[in-house]
Amino acid sequence: xxxxxxxxxxxxxxxxxxxxxxxxxxxxxxxxxxxxxxxxxxxxxxxxxxxxxxxxxxxxxxxxxxxxxxxxxxxxxxxxxxxxxxxxxxxxxxxxxxxxxxxxxxxxxxxxxxxxxxxxxxxxxxxxxxxxxxxxxxxxxxxxxxxxxxxxxxxxxxxxxxxxxxxxxxxxxxxxxxxxxxxxxxxxxxxxxxxxxxxxxxxxxxxxxxxxxxxxxxxxxxxxxxxxxxxxxxxxxxxxxxxxxxxxxxxxxxxxxxxxxxxxxxxxxxxxxxxxxxxxxxxxxxxxxxxxxxxxxxxxxxxxxxxxxxxxxxxxxxxxxxxxxxxxxxxxxxxxxxxxxxxxxxxxxxxxxxxxxxxxxxxxxxxxxxxxxxxxxxxxxxxxxxxxxxxxxxxxxxxxxxxxxxxxxxxxxxxxxxxxxxxxxxxxxxxxxxxxxxxxxxxxxxxxxxxxxxxxxxxxxxxxxxxxxxxxxxxxxxxxxxxxxxxxxxx
Amino acid sequence: xxxxxxxxxxxxxxxxxxxxxxxxxxxxxxxxxxxxxxxxxxxxxxxxxxxxxxxxxxxxxxxxxxxxxxxxxxxxxxxxxxxxxxxxxxxxxxxxxxxxxxxxxxxxxxxxxxxxxxxxxxxxxxxxxxxxxxxxxxxxxxxxxxxxxxxxxxxxxxxxxxxxxxxxxxxxxxxxxxxxxxxxxxxxxxxxxxxxxxxxxxxxxxxxxxxxxxxxxxxxxx
Numbered sequence: 001x002x003x004x005x006x007x008x009x010x011x012x013x014x015x016x017x018x019x020x021x022x023x024x025x026x027x028x029x030x031x032x033x034x035x036x037x038x039x040x041x042x043x044x045x046x047x048x049x050x051x052x053x054x055x056x057x058x059x060x061x062x063x064x065x066x067x068x069x070x071x072x073x074x075x076x077x078x079x080x081x082x083x084x085x086x087x088x089x090x091x092x093x094x095x096x097x098x099x100x101x102x103x104x105x106x107x108x109x110x111x112x113x114x115x116x117x118x119x120x121x122x123x124x125x126x127x128x129x130x131x132x133x134x135x136x137x138x139x140x141x142x143x144x145x146x147x148x149x150x151x152x153x154x155x156x157x158x159x160x161x162x163x164x165x166x167x168x169x170x171x172x173x174x175x176x177x178x179x180x181x182x183x184x185x186x187x188x189x190x191x192x193x194x195x196x197x198x199x200x201x202x203x204x205x206x207x208x209x210x211x212x213x214x215x216x217x218x219x220x221x222x223x224x225x226x227x228x229x230x231x232x233x234x235x236x237x238x239x240x241x242x243x244x245x246x247x248x249x250x251x252x253x254x255x256x257x258x259x260x261x262x263x264x265x266x267x268x269x270x271x272x273x274x275x276x277x278x279x280x281x282x283x284x285x286x287x288x289x290x291x292x293x294x295x296x297x298x299x300x301x302x303x304x305x306x307x308x309x310x311x312x313x314x315x316x317x318x319x320x321x322x323x324x325x326x327x328x329x330x331x332x333x334x335x336x337x338x339x340x341x342x343x344x345x346x347x348x349x350x351x352x353x354x355x356x357x358x359x360x361x362x363x364x365x366x367x368x369x370x371x372x373x374x375x376x377x378x379x380x381x382x383x384x385x386x387x388x389x390x391x392x393x394x395x396x397x398x399x400x401x402x403x404x405x406x407x408x409x410x411x412x413x414x415x416x417x418x419x420x421x422x423x424x425x426x427x428x429x430x431x432x433x434x435x436x437x438x439x440x441x442x443x444x445x446x447x448x449x450x451x452x453x454x455x456x457x458x459x460x461x462x463x464x465x466x467x468x469x470x471x472x473x474x475x476x477x478x479x480x481x482x483x484x485x486x487x488x489x490x491x
Numbered sequence: 492x493x494x495x496x497x498x499x500x501x502x503x504x505x506x507x508x509x510x511x512x513x514x515x516x517x518x519x520x521x522x523x524x525x526x527x528x529x530x531x532x533x534x535x536x537x538x539x540x541x542x543x544x545x546x547x548x549x550x551x552x553x554x555x556x557x558x559x560x561x562x563x564x565x566x567x568x569x570x571x572x573x574x575x576x577x578x579x580x581x582x583x584x585x586x587x588x589x590x591x592x593x594x595x596x597x598x599x600x601x602x603x604x605x606x607x608x609x610x611x612x613x614x615x616x617x618x619x620x621x622x623x624x625x626x627x628x629x630x631x632x633x634x635x636x637x638x639x640x641x642x643x644x645x646x647x648x649x650x651x652x653x654x655x656x657x658x659x660x661x662x663x664x665x666x667x668x669x670x671x672x673x674x675x676x677x678x679x680x681x682x683x684x685x686x687x688x689x690x691x692x693x694x695x696x697x698x699x700x701x702x703x704x705x706x707x708x709x710x711x712x713x
Contacts (some may be wrong), residue, residue: 041629201505254566311542311560312512316569348509348579354544354561361564361572373568385700485635 013316023434030139043132051455052468134282135217142214149207152197159189160211163232164218168418176224186212186343205345212343213283220282223341234332241366242327247384247391253317254376258305267301272326279329283344287334288352312358320362335360505548505555508668509523511577513601514586515594515672519603521650523586524560527661532652556665574603574608580615581668584660585644589619590627595635602642612675614667615644616660623650 019027021042030040146153163185184337190208193199199207225231250257258325259265274294281287299319302310310318323331338347338356347353364374373380383389521542522532528545532535539545543562549554557633563569577583581683584600587594598617603689605613617639619630632648645663649656 213596262708273503303540306563306564309521309539309542311541312564313516313566315541315543315564316564350559351521351546359563361569361575362576364572365569368571440637443713 029060030143035395036140040136042131058280110438116169121162123362136218138214142210148204149199152193152199155197156189156193156207156211159192159406160215164215167215171222175223176230178223182341183344184214186213186345190345208343208345209285212285216283216341223329223335224282225476229336231333231336231475235330238331238363238367239327239329242324244385245366247326247485248324248374249391250321252376252391253321256306256310256314256316257301257318257321261304264301264304267297267304267323270320270323271295271297271301275322277328284338285346285352287344288346288356291355291359292352294322295319297356298486316358316361316365319358320365323359323362323366329365505557506669506672507557507559508581508665508672509559509561509579509701510582510584510668511561511563512586513563513573513577513598514565514585515588515591515597518565518586518591518594519651520565520586523584523618523620523649524562524566526651526685527656527657530654532619532654542661547661549662551662551665551669554669556669558661560663573604575688577605577609577626580609580613581671582664584618584664585615586618586620587630588621589630589648590621590624590630595619597631600640600645606642611643612671614664614671615642616647616664618647618649618660619642620649620651621646622700623652674705 019025019038019039021035022032023035023038025037025257026034027033028039032042034042052209110430143157144156149156167178167181171180186208188206188337189211193204193207194201225235252260257264257268259268272298274290277288278290278294281290296313299310300316302314302318306314328334335356347356371378373383376384384391500555512520512524524545525537525539526532526543529537529539545560545562547558547560549558550556561576561580563573583601583605585598587598598606601642602615602617605615612680617635619635647656647660647663649660651657
């Protein structure tokens, strides 16, 4: 209402406010005089046209190049080489775009370190469109929000626009300069609101959040992990490092979290999901929000395990453990981005700032981690790092594979199987032994018998005078009466 | 740097201070802050989920102060991470256990480090905790106090268990931080009107009449 009375002095023709396309809706200078619908169509068409043109240009260049090659050299091999190079470059670009999205989608399912996804797939056309829709939505929300502040709102909108334009021309500068420029902008805006706009401090904070959201949604693409820095290299380095440290157990870090309690392992999974989700957000404050949510889940896990409030002594090791387990994508880029472009007042003193600092500490710790910091001997550490042995094998009983019941069951079953295997082998060897014993025994008996037979050879003398010989020497035989003869008596 | 100072010259603006809590594990850091912020000791009814980041609002002589207390991990293996925690802090509370000589040595190390990294801008408090265990004292009062004086820190005796000396400790620290902030402000006030002297100023163009017509498109549709 007050807005209208303020600008009674300006005469604007009704037609000037309408959409340039003449659809009957009101236009908006932010959309170059179109209404939102027409603007989106127009924008999309221009984009399509641009893509088409780029494609044509690329094709033409390629043709020219091919022709040039064909004329200068008759060598066919060279020609195909350039073409394949061109193709390679294109696919490289594509994969880079896609992995970001992929990383996010694969996020919740991954536990522990995972391999890269070097899959080549054409980028879905919706990615580009979605980005612009999101930008549109944020712009709209920003304008809606500023409306409630009337004159101050207009002023803010104008300054923000000017800042974005200035940033556009600073794209070639180093990222540090761009960051400083942005920080200056935040500070000056906050001060201006307080001193000139007489906006109460709580409101300033709210407005600053909206400004941050608006400008960073727009700048994200250019200032997140820019090619002029080695952020990407650092990302890969820490990712590799975490993967190499997959064997670190909660016991080594003295993590005060017992994952055998189902609620606790639930919290751990949630914390991991939150920290991985950070990469999908565009606004620094939203990224901080993910870290804060992750931290709160950690606190809940500690609280359930220890039933007392968590101190930093408990929190930091647990956070390190979560980072090691989750291996969040583009960790260094995200940290750098937040440091460079978050509203400093939030980062320095607020609760979010505290958790962010802890995350930085966790990363620093992981980078410098050595045998001593895990209370291990140097040999053990080296052996684990080289993958020769795993501490899990040695303490399979003490170690609880925190993941889930299924995995635990699997480990138990594996254990059982190996035990069974051992017993089976023992039985087999004993059976063999028994067989051998039996054979030996028979042999032994045979040999013994043989020996005895040899020792006492069985001489069977032929019977030379059978029976008669017995009493042959009996001289008085003749004197004996004749043997009785059976007599038959008639009854 | 400017934001952390937080010293608002304008009336009605609150000071916000960051205070780090340093000390070996088991010296009672957590108990100390929980006693201060929740007035509870080893209590089952502690409402807070965590004791690693706590805030407290104070009003000292009409000046509003927002205190953010950052706990740090005290284990030896995390010692190297100290600078990440305490950069930009306005005050540091270094806690030792009066029954544990080693914990006092640790405090000495931290003092050296803090002075090296942050200079004299940071207000240091050395705190001997657990004075309820006076009979088992292993760190002499004289030694501790003279050491504190030698490094420009204040020394306090506390007992989180019996709630002794804690209120005084924080109140004193806040007063000192306000003083430091005011000195800072005056120094900056002489140089330029803006607190962020290190920052290059962004050009803010001030043209009210144009602003009206510029924002006209977006606001008229509502």
